[in-house]
Amino acid sequence: MATEPRDQKPAAGPEDPDFHASEFAAMRRENADPDEKVRPLPWFFTMFLGAMGMWGAFYIATTPSGEASAYGDQRTVELLRPAVATAGAAPAVDGKQVYGAKCAACHQASGLGVAGVFPPLAGAEWVLGNEKVLISLLLHGVQGEIVVKGNTYNGVMPAFGTLADEEIAAVLTYIRSDWGNQASPIEAAAVKAQREATKDQAGPYAGGAALKALAP
Numbered sequence: 508m509a510t511e512p513r514d515q516k517p518a519a520g521p522e523d524p525d526f527h528a529s530e531f532a533a534m535r536r537e538n539a540d541p542d543e544k545v546r547p548l549p550w551f552f553t554m555f556l557g558a559m560g561m562w563g564a565f566y567i568a569t570t571p572s573g574e575a576s577a578y579g580d581q582r583t584v585e586l587l588r589p590a591v592a593t594a595g596a597a598p599a600v601d602g603k604q605v606y607g608a609k610c611a612a613c614h615q616a617s618g619l620g621v622a623g624v625f626p627p628l629a630g631a632e633w634v635l636g637n638e639k640v641l642i643s644l645l646l647h648g649v650q651g652e653i654v655v656k657g658n659t660y661n662g663v664m665p666a667f668g669t670l671a672d673e674e675i676a677a678v679l680t681y682i683r684s685d686w687g688n689q690a691s692p693i694e695a696a697a698v699k700a701q702r703e704a705t706k707d708q709a710g711p712y713a714g715g716a717a718l719k720a721l722a723p
């Protein structure tokens with residue numbers, strides 16, 4: 508047995524008396540070489556990912572945007588746009604609503620104003636009187652002394668020139684017809700004409716006298 512070449516010995520276990528002397532013993536005690544646990548992606552999967560990325564880029568580049576799509580929400584921007592008023596049918600602007608939003612804070616929903624601060628619109632000569640004066644007053648505002656129903660006011664009436672002609676016409680028509688007021692309606696065309704006629708007016712009118720001068 509001792510003459511046998513060592514490398515032909517059958518695997519020796521610790522029970523073998525020769526085991527500890529064997530030069531293989533150290534190797535046998537060692538653990539197996541570690542296997543690589545994290546393998547690189549298989550080539551076909553890498554190719555597949557690349558193909559997906561390329562397809563995505565191609566899809567984004569070639570898909571038309573802003574147009575009706577064949578799937579999903581098929582409404583176009585054109586369809587969602589609010590209906591534009593066609594000539595002849597004037598858009599219905601609610602004068603009372605404009606009044607509530609823009610005027611009532613000062614002149615009150617009752618149209619009676621606030622004594623000494625905001626003049627009344629109910630029964631007021633400026634409201635019921637000359638429509639050119641009334642339109643100009645609203646377009647440019649007033650700052651100075653103004654007599655309304657016998658009382659003198661000296662405050663600031665803001666300009667509403669930023670409102671559309673239709674809105675100004677609607678709110679003026681409204682204040683001329685509520686709270687017992689009975690005066691003719693005001694057309695958007697009249698507001699437009701007055702806007703043009705007073706386009707050189709810079710800033711508010713200086714008071715009642717300046718307003719009266721508009722309608723000699």
Ligand code: HEC
Nearest residue numbers: 609610613626627631633634649650651660661662663664
């Ligand atoms: C910030 C407060 C305020 C707001 C908002 C306001 N006004 Fe006036 N308004 C006044 C004041 C103050 C006067 C008096 C101006 C003066 O003393 O020079 C006045 C005067 C007037 C007059 C002439 C005087 C009269 O009482 O007849 C009219 C008409 C009028 N406003 C209409 C309107 C309308 C219509 C709106 C809404 C679109 C409006 N006002 C919004 C404060 C306001």
